Amino acid sequence: xxxTPETVAAAxxxxxxxxxxxxLPNVMAFARALKELGVKVSLSQVLDASRSVEHVxxxxxxxxxxxxxxxxxxxxxxxxAFDMLFDCFWRELSYERVPMETMRIEGTPTESQAPEGxxxxxxxxxxxxxxxxxxxLQLENLEEFSVPTYSPQELMNRKDFSEMGVEESRAIAxxxxxxxxxxxxxxxxxKKLGRKGNTVxxxxxxxxxxxxxxxxxxxxxRKKRIKKTKVVLLCDVSGSMDCYSRFLIQFMYGLQNExxxxxxxxxxxxxxxxxxxxxxxxxxxxxxxxxxxxxxWSGGTNIGRSLHTFNRNFAPSMVTHRTVVVIxxxxxxRGDVSVLEREMQDLKxxxxxxxxxxxxxxSENYEPLCKGMQAALPYLDLFLSVxxxxxxxxxxxxxxxxxx
Amino acid sequence: xxxxxxxxxxxxxxxxxxxxVCDRALATVVYLSLVMGKPLxxxxxxxVGKTEIAKVLAKVLETKLIRLQCYxxxxxxxxxxxxxxxxxxxxxxxxxxxxxxKQQVExxxxxxxxxxxxxxxxxxxxxxANAPVLLIDEIxxxxxxxxxxxxxxxxxxxxxxPELGTIAAKHRPLVFLTSNRTRExxxxxxxxxxYHWIEYPSFEKEYEIITTKFPEVxxxxxxxxxxxxxxxxEMNFYKRxxxxxxxxxxxxxxxxxxxxxxxxxxxxTMGCVFKYREDLHHLREQVDGRQLxxxxxxxxxxxxxx
Numbered sequence: 017x018x019x020t021p022e023t024v025a026a027a028x029x030x031x032x033x034x035x036x037x038x039x040l041p042n043v044m045a046f047a048r049a050l051k052e053l054g055v056k057v058s059l060s061q062v063l064d065a066s067r068s069v070e071h072v073x074x075x076x077x078x079x080x081x082x083x084x085x086x087x088x089x090x091x092x093x094x095x096x097a098f099d100m101l102f103d104c105f106w107r108e109l110s111y112e113r114v115p116m117e118t119m120r121i122e123g124t125p126t127e128s129q130a131p132e133g134x135x136x137x138x139x140x141x142x143x144x145x146x147x148x149x150x151x152x153l154q155l156e157n158l159e160e161f162s163v164p165t166y167s168p169q170e171l172m173n174r175k176d177f178s179e180m181g182v183e184e185s186r187a188i189a190x191x192x193x194x195x196x197x198x199x200x201x202x203x204x205x206x207k208k209l210g211r212k213g214n215t216v217x218x219x220x221x222x223x224x225x226x227x228x229x230x231x232x233x234x235x236x237x238r239k240k241r242i243k244k245t246k247v248v249l250l251c252d253v254s255g256s257m258d259c260y261s262r263f264l265i266q267f268m269y270g271l272q273n274e275x276x277x278x279x280x281x282x283x284x285x286x287x288x289x290x291x292x293x294x295x296x297x298x299x300x301x302x303x304x305x306x307x308x309x310x311x312x313w314s315g316g317t318n319i320g321r322s323l324h325t326f327n328r329n330f331a332p333s334m335v336t337h338r339t340v341v342v343i344x345x346x347x348x349x350r351g352d353v354s355v356l357e358r359e360m361q362d363l364k365x366x367x368x369x370x371x372x373x374x375x376x377x378x379s380e381n382y383e384p385l386c387k388g389m390q391a392a393l394p395y396l397d398l399f400l401s402v403x404x405x406x407x408x409x410x411x412x413x414x415x416x417x418x419x420x
Numbered sequence: 421x422x423x424x425x426x427x428x429x430x431x432x433x434x435x436x437x438x439x440x441v442c443d444r445a446l447a448t449v450v451y452l453s454l455v456m457g458k459p460l461x462x463x464x465x466x467x468v469g470k471t472e473i474a475k476v477l478a479k480v481l482e483t484k485l486i487r488l489q490c491y492x493x494x495x496x497x498x499x500x501x502x503x504x505x506x507x508x509x510x511x512x513x514x515x516x517x518x519x520x521x522k523q524q525v526e527x528x529x530x531x532x533x534x535x536x537x538x539x540x541x542x543x544x545x546x547x548x549a550n551a552p553v554l555l556i557d558e559i560x561x562x563x564x565x566x567x568x569x570x571x572x573x574x575x576x577x578x579x580x581x582p583e584l585g586t587i588a589a590k591h592r593p594l595v596f597l598t599s600n601r602t603r604e605x606x607x608x609x610x611x612x613x614x615y616h617w618i619e620y621p622s623f624e625k626e627y628e629i630i631t632t633k634f635p636e637v638x639x640x641x642x643x644x645x646x647x648x649x650x651x652x653x654e655m656n657f658y659k660r661x662x663x664x665x666x667x668x669x670x671x672x673x674x675x676x677x678x679x680x681x682x683x684x685x686x687x688x689t690m691g692c693v694f695k696y697r698e699d700l701h702h703l704r705e706q707v708d709g710r711q712l713x714x715x716x717x718x719x720x721x722x723x724x725x726x
Contacts, residue, residue: 056607060611060612061611064458068452068455068456071452072428072451072452078444078448079428079444082444082448082449083448083452086452086453086460086615086616089615090461090605090607090611090615091615092463092617219497219502219505221505222505222508222509225509226526232509246603328656333601333603333604334602336602362658
């Protein structure tokens with residue numbers, strides 16, 4: 017969900033009814049507003065946050081901010097949303113005017129919060145749990161839809177994927193799932209004990225030898241675990257790829273849901289990470305979300321710039337020497353070719369293999385003549401076609417070999 | 421030092437005494453982690469001082485630092501405990517010759533004497549006066565399975581060894597986790613932790629760090645170093661230099677007896693800052709092509725000096 021002053025204000029006003037006097041209801045309302053903005057906050061985190069309130073001087077707003085942030089946020093990408101909400105939320109409350117005593121957790125809880133009699137700590141937690149459980153229910157019903165932002169440079173289109181031919185898409189989905197499952201089982205096999213293998217497992221050798229009175233009869237070996245290779249998908253969704261994009265989204269979806277450690281991106285003139293959007297098992301929903309939130313779908317292409325964004329912001333954390341990077345694009349690039357070349361070189365150094373899938377490769381008289389494709393060619397380990405289900409099966413086999 | 425007597429200011433102060441400059445935000449989080457007994461997950465670019473803070477804290481709290489360096493394939497045996505197999509085998513052989521009591525041998529070879537303590541067990545069994553600092557470094561390098569295992573240990577700070585029984589921690593260790601984000605940490609683990617992202621330092625903070633660590637560096641050169649570092653961090657390098665590089669560079673310049681930075685010195689000593697051939701090459705290009713004007717950068721505008 018896009019975090020703008022408007023959405024922040026909306027989130028604050030939507031929880032205003034839950035706010036009351038004292039820290040507790042306010043911290044909870046704050047957590048709820050965070051959830052509205054799409055930030056994951058768990059019950060235990062909220063509990064810890066309100067417990068830790070006693071440790072800092074609440075008059076110090078900066079400290080209070082850090083307290084809430086350290087407890088509730090667990091990735092830096094959520095910092096901007098948190099900061100905007102914090103400013104908006106606690107300003108509205110007029111933070112300084114709330115009396116200190118009511119801000120403290122050990123102060124008397126408001127009537128609605130305090131269960132009669134009973135131990136205060138436990139009662140507090142129960143009250144918390146109840147309220148939050150209720151809130152969770154409400155939130156689940158309130159399905160969120162992202163609002164796309166508008167940019168004049170990029171040709172914006174909301175693609176309706178439900179128009180996809182039913183039979184066709186089902187066949188593809190089946191094929192993809194099959195391939196993806198194969199790949200997944202191939203590479204997630206765990207380290208096993210066995211008689212053959214290249215390292216001796218002393219723990220088990222010793223254990224087994226006990227029955228022979230400590231005499232080593234069987235050597236227990238440890239088989240090398242087949243490493244789970246990460247796969248990063250970079251998919252071109254620009255105008256020239258239009259007739260393939262439905263097909264590709266299916267592919268990305270299928271692969272990601274069957275494999276551990278797949279990251280998915282789409283790019284046209286800019287790059288967007290959609291891993292979290294297609295994490296769901298529900299394809300229809302996932303497609304709606306993607307078409308709703310991707311900027312520049314069917315717009316122009318700037319592969320170089322998109323790769324640059326990827327290399328700079330994502331590659332350091334996602335690409336290792338075990339990662340296979342799959343780029344799906346026709347190579348029609350309107351950006352600077354030298355940038356593309358440099359970024360390909362950079363990417364090549366970071367990862368294990370680069371596979372380029374080009375849907376045009378299948379046509380008989382296709383030659384990779386466009387400048388973008390030519391610049392990228394020297395850095396590719398594999399250059400394959402993806403134009404139909406068969407080519408995907410072939411790709412599945414190749415990936416299988418590569419990561420095994 | 422008793423964590424309960426700490427305040428945010430005193431955390432900042434004792435860290436500074438050990439020459440660790442930290443801003444109030446970081447101090448607040450560290451303080452909270454100490455008083456709440458909650459693990460602290462620190463993320464940030466390489467070389468911003470994630471590991472260092474745990475080391476320094478162990479020092480100022482006068483307690484033991486137990487470090488677990490994570491790597492791919494790290495398993496419970498290497499992180500928790502392992503039986504000393506050779507010793508066990510020798511003992512068995514010995515008893516065979518002397519015809520000892522088999523039952524007794526078995527209980528003996530599975531006793532504490534034959535146990536090799538790995539970092540996590542060491543942290544839990546630590547019997548010093550203060551709670552030890554447990555540093556789990558680069559957790560992102562370990563496998564997902566290890567993370568799940570860690571989750572279990574961090575939630576109750578007790579370990580069950582089948583042959584010995586359950587061992588519970590006397591002091592809850594102060595736990596610091598660091599991550600370079602080569603992959604995402606699982607949500608469940610994150611939820612157990614306080615979280616903080618350490619940014620590259622600002623000009624002022626970096627200046628403070630240099631002058632604290634190396635009082636002998638002249639103010640002007642420290643400013644030049646900072647200005648240069650701030651500038652190159654904005655530029656597009658494969659590996660952007662962190663504070664560790666800044667300090668390396670500063671100490672190199674001290675060793676070379678430089679009092680002032682000029683463009684020649686910068687180029688000569690760039691090996692301290694950039695560790696990749698491509699980055700060095702890129703810097704050269706930028707300097708030669710005048711995209712990066714070293715002269716102007718090193719001379720600095722008057723407001724920077726103030």
